[in-house]
Amino acid sequence: xxxxxxxxxxxxxxxxxxxxxxxxxxxxxxxxxxxxxxxxxxxxxxxxxxxxxxxxxxxxxxxxxxxxxxxxxxxxxxxxxxxxxxxxxxxxxxxxxxxxxxxxxxxxxxxxxxxxxxxxxxxxxxxxxxxxxxxxxxxxxxxxxxxxxxxxxxxxxxxxxxxxxxxxxxxxxxxxxxxxxxxxxxxxxxxxxxxxxxxxxxxxxxxxxxxxxxxxxxxxxxxxxxxxxxxxxxxxxxxxxxxxxxxxxxxxxxxxxxxxxxxxxxxxxxxxxxxxxxxxxxxxxxxxxxxxxxxxxxxxxxxxxxxxx
Numbered sequence: 278x279x280x281x282x283x284x285x286x287x288x289x290x291x292x293x294x295x296x297x298x299x300x301x302x303x304x305x306x307x308x309x310x311x312x313x314x315x316x317x318x319x320x321x322x323x324x325x326x327x328x329x330x331x332x333x334x335x336x337x338x339x340x341x342x343x344x345x346x347x348x349x350x351x352x353x354x355x356x357x358x359x360x361x362x363x364x365x366x367x368x369x370x371x372x373x374x375x376x377x378x379x380x381x382x383x384x385x386x387x388x389x390x391x392x393x394x395x396x397x398x399x400x401x402x403x404x405x406x407x408x409x410x411x412x413x414x415x416x417x418x419x420x421x422x423x424x425x426x427x428x429x430x431x432x433x434x435x436x437x438x439x440x441x442x443x444x445x446x447x448x449x450x451x452x453x454x455x456x457x458x459x460x461x462x463x464x465x466x467x468x469x470x471x472x473x474x475x476x477x478x479x480x481x482x483x484x485x486x487x488x489x490x491x492x493x494x495x496x497x498x499x500x501x502x503x504x505x506x507x508x509x510x511x512x513x514x515x516x517x518x519x520x521x522x523x524x525x526x527x528x529x530x531x532x533x534x535x536x537x538x539x540x541x542x543x544x545x546x547x548x549x550x551x552x553x554x555x556x557x558x559x560x561x562x563x564x565x566x567x568x569x570x571x572x573x574x575x576x577x578x579x580x581x582x583x584x585x586x
Contacts, residue, residue: 333558340555348559357535357543362563365539368450368525369518372457373511379458380465387466388473399467406463414527417456421528446536449529453537456524461517465510472506473499512575516568540564 337344352358387398405413420427421442429439442452480498489497500507522541525531531538531546538546540560548557 330558330561333555334562336555338553338555344555348556351556352559352563357538358560360535361538361540361543361560364450364537365519365564366567368454368457368521368537368539369515372454372461372518373514375454375458376461376465376514377507377511379462380469383462383466384469384473387470399470402466403463405459406461406467408460410460410523411527413460414456414524417452417459418528421452443529444533446533449533449537453525453528456528457518457521460524461514464514468506468510469503472503476502508575512572515571519564519568 333340334348335343335345337347383402387395387402390398419425423429423439423441423444426439426442428442432439440448443449476499480502481494484494484498519539520541521539522545525537525539525542526545529537531542535543540563544557544560546557547560548554551557
C-alpha cells in the first residue's frame with residue numbers, strides 16, 4: 278500500500294512537471310511573463326492616474342465635496358469648452374493628415390535613393406523628431422517673434438507686410454499645426470519607409486509588364502500593402518496629437534483669447550493656473566471618448582481586412 282501511494286505521488290508530480298514544462302514552452306506564455314514587468318509599470322504609471330483623474334472630476338473646486346457630473350454639466354454650458362473641442366479636432370485631424378501625406382511622399386523619395394545614400398537621408402530627416410519638442414518650439418518661437426521674426430524678415434525682402442504669426446487667431450492656429458507637422462512627419466516617414474521595404478518587388482515588376490503607370494502602382498499595390506501600417510501609425514499619431522501640450526503652451530499659451538487652446542493646455546490652464554484641479558481633470562477626460570471612437574473605427578477596419586485575408 279505504501280509503495281503504491283509513493284508511486285502515485287511520483288506519477289502525479291511527474292505529470293505536474295510535464296504540464297508546467299509544456300506551459301512554459303508555449304510562446305504566448307513566455308511572451309506574457311517577459312512583458313509582465315512592463316504591464317505592471319503601465320498599470321502604475323497610467324491606470325492609477327487615469328482613475329485618480331476620474332475621481333477628481335467628481336469633486337468640487339476645494340476637493341471636499343462630491344458633485345458627481347456637476348463639472349461636466351458646467352463645462353457644457355461654457356462657449357470656451359466647445360471652442361476648445363472644435364480647435365482640438367481641427368488641430369489634430371489637419372496635422373495628422375498633413376503628416377501622413379508628407380511622410381508618404383518623403384518615404385517614397387528616400388526609398389528610391391540608392392542604398393548607400395539612404396542612411397544619411399534617414400538620419401537627416403529624423404532630426405526634427407529626435408530633438409526634444411520643447412527645444413524645437415523655442416526655436417520656432419523665435420522664428421514667429423513679432424519683432425525679430427526670420428519669416429517676416431524674408432517677407433519684407435519681397436515687399437510683403439509682416440504676418441502676426443502668434444497674434445492673429447488664424448495665423449496662430451496655422452503656426453501650431455505647422456510646428457506639429459514639422460516634428461511629427463519624420464515618424465510617418467520612417468514607418469512608411471519600413472513598410473515600403475516589405476512590399477515585394479515582384480509585384481511592381483508584374484504590374485510594369487501589364488503596362489501599369491506610376492500612379493496605378495501606388496494605388497493598387499503600395500497603398501493596399503501598407504494599409505495596416507498607415508492605420509496604426511495614424512491612430513498612434515492621432516492620440517499623441519490630441520494630447521499635445523508643449524507646442525501650444527510654448528508658442529501661443531492658448532492665445533490669442535483662448536483661440537488656440539487644445540484639451541491639454543486648457544486643462545492645465547483651469548487646473549494648475551486657475552487652481553481648479555477637478556475642473557481641469559474633467560476637461561482632460563473629454564479626450565477619452567473621442568479617441569476611443571477613433572480607435573474603434575480604425576482597429577475595426579484593420580480586423581475586418583485581416584479576416585478577409
